[in-house]
Amino acid sequence: MGTLIESYEQQYSSLTADITFNIGRISNTHGAERQVHIRQAEKLFDEATELLEQMELEVKDLPLKDRQKYNTRVKSYKAELAKLQKDNKRAKVGIDSSRDELLGDDTHDSEDQRQRLLDNTETLDRTSRRLDHGYKITLETEQIGAQIMEDLHNQRQTINRSRHRMEEMNTNLGKSSRVLSGMMKRIIQNRLLLLVICAVLVVVVVLAIYFMVKRKS
Structure with a gap:
């Protein structure tokens, strides 16, 4: 069971790295290319959310001595993902901020x-x-x-x-x-x-x- 959760953690780490990359590209690109990165980031967020749900299910089946440790990890992953979602929203609306101030x-x-x-x-x-x-x-x-x-x-x-x-x-x-x-x-x-x-x-x-x-x- 522990090996499966470690595999989930590796997948999650890879997903968050890809999300961070796409958020950076959203802020630095325009037009069709920007939309591509927006859609890719949304897809990655969905995959990360589902992965955390799977991880929670696996944690419930762990022995009591390991469950608390992995529960803490999952909570930190959720908090990290929530922060990335906020960064993603700011990146999506950031390009129009100057126009908003004018209008x-x-x-x-x-x-x-x-x-x-x-x-x-x-x-x-x-x-x-x-x-x-x-x-x-x-x-x-x-x-x-x-x-x-x-x-x-x-x-x-x-x-x-x-x-x-x-x-x-x-x-x-x-x-x-x-x-x-x-x-x-x-x-x-x-x-x-x-x-x-x-x-x-x-x-x-x-x-x-x-x-x-x-x-x-």
């Missing part, structure tokens, strides 16, 4: 409205991305659920086939048992018949010997 409060009001619109747009963009993320998670959950249902269906079919095989085996065993019982009965009958024949032969032999002795007498 008066109306320009300030217009700039305030424009800034509020920018803030609202940023919030909507973040919300849209979170909704997209939630939708992707929902689709993944549905796919996992479908896969589980398919696995359960396959397992049910396997169980049914196994049950049918067991029933067939039981039927075959029953038939084999009946055949064996019939064979045993026939064997017993044959043995009894053999015994009767033997007894008859013994009686015949005895009678023959008896009559032969009687004649000689």
Whole structure:
């Protein structure tokens, strides 16, 4: 877990360095190039905000002895990001400051409205991305659920086939048992018949010997 948070911290450090670079470029460029740096800075701010949210989730799973240390770090990262956001806003409106002084409060009001619109747009963009993320998670959950249902269906079919095989085996065993019982009965009958024949032969032999002795007498 600690390794993952350290990776988040490295990503955050890289993002803040890129944000600082773009804020500097916003102050020193004009026109289309300035707009490119403004959009890039906004994108980086969104990525940094989401990264801090992920970091907070990971910190909650840490052991208690490490949690306080990383909580303090995350708070300092948030404070740093808030300061960079203020610097970014000043950089975006700084180029028009001289014009504002010449035109008066109306320009300030217009700039305030424009800034509020920018803030609202940023919030909507973040919300849209979170909704997209939630939708992707929902689709993944549905796919996992479908896969589980398919696995359960396959397992049910396997169980049914196994049950049918067991029933067939039981039927075959029953038939084999009946055949064996019939064979045993026939064997017993044959043995009894053999015994009767033997007894008859013994009686015949005895009678023959008896009559032969009687004649000689």
